[in-house]
Amino acid sequence: MFLFNTSDFEFMTLKDDWVELDEKIGPAVVGLNIKGYKTAFSCAGHFTPLTIVDEDGEHEANIEEMKEHDFCPADEPYLSFAPGVVLPSVPNGWKITGVDGAIILYAEDTDWKSIYTEELFDEKQSDALNNMFAWMESLPNATDSVSEQHSGCAYHPVVEHPGVYTREEILAMANSLPNPCDAFILLCLFEGICGSEYMEIALAKAENITYNDDSDIIMHVTDGKKERDVKISKELYQFALKADKTYVYHPLAGNAAEEINLKPGEYIMNDFLEIYGSDPDRELLNRGRRIYTRLMRISRWLNKPGLNKMTLGLSGIVDYIKNESQKLGVSCVDFLLANEEIGVTHINQQFNKKIDADRFVKKYQQYLNR
Helix, strand or coil, X not given: CCEEECCCCEEECCCCCEEECCCCHHHHHHHHHHCCCCEEEECCCCCCCCEEEECCEEEECCXXXXXXXXXXXXXXXXXXXXXXXCCCCCXXXXXXXXXXXXXXXXXXCCCHHHCCCHHHHHHHHHHHHHXXXXXHHHCCCCCHHHHHHHCCCCCCCCCCCCCCCCHHHHXXXXXXXXXXXXXXXXXXXXXXXXXXXXXXHHCCCHHHEEEEECCEEEEEEECCCCEEEEEXXXXXXXXXXXXXXXXXXXXXXXXXXCCEEEECCCCCCCEECCCCCCCHHHHHHHHHHHHHHHHHHXXXXXXXXXXXXXXXXXXXXXXXXXXXXXXXXXXXXXXXXXXXXXHHHHHHHHHCCCCCHHHHHHHHHHXXXX
8 A cells, every 4th residue: 555645745655654655766756656657665765763762761873873773774765666667767876676576676776775864865865866756757657558557556656644543433343343352453553552563563462451440451562572551431441351351253354254263362462373483473473464465455345455554643642632632622732832842742652653743733733723
């Protein structure tokens, strides 16, 4: 799935993350799709610093710390196309390779993995992206026969951002799903539970939920790297208990599909039998990846192509802001911007996500006010 927000060059990639693209690669991707060369995913196009949080607070990592954490802030620029796309040429300074019937362009002649300063990255990146944009402008429109090949592919480029879902809409979707574990996934993402590679969901345990009353339910979660406590709704709590005791899965593929037995285990998400062998490290990671696969199936089953980690999380943040500001008797904007942005701190605690209050208000005020 590939989604595009035309307002400020934000893209949803196959990894299910929103990235803000560079001002050169963003318009190039738009132009390629308009001309019929359907893209699948790309790099962000810009330098990504590493933020470290320790007992002394938060700071941007220096070069030594980046190397220590094996963090590469400068991935080589690349652009992948949907299967079946035929390119008549390649931009200067770029190479081409093929993966699973698709082609990928990537910038050559630079060891991007060794770049640890933004200044050096900007210098190396500029020519590559300028060449990409100039190449896009020089391309003819894809032929009708080639364009027709894309109509049935799995990628859906240049789709407008689907907006924000209300809690009522999310609950209606969750209640319509035949599997409580799928509803559990949906509500987890809406209420800020995800973690790296969806591992907070994959590793969630019923025994780690503390119920005091319907308005005070805490789930202790971990993605294997970080532990935290998250407040959850009574609806998520109920789906968690149901999923924990459910050992049959109804495939989201029509009435003809047979039920699948699930293997009881220590986690709420009872998994399929005998998957991916016996390597414990790989199996642990694949538990999280299977959450992503299930989410894509949920999206298709509900006929909601914009239903993904980003839109669910954003919807949850908006819902959280509206509820908390109402409790305090203040506006949503004041909740975010006043009192030294305490609201932003609360959002970070609940959703494990840092937001820029001014930018968030500017972009999503229409949803905060409705």
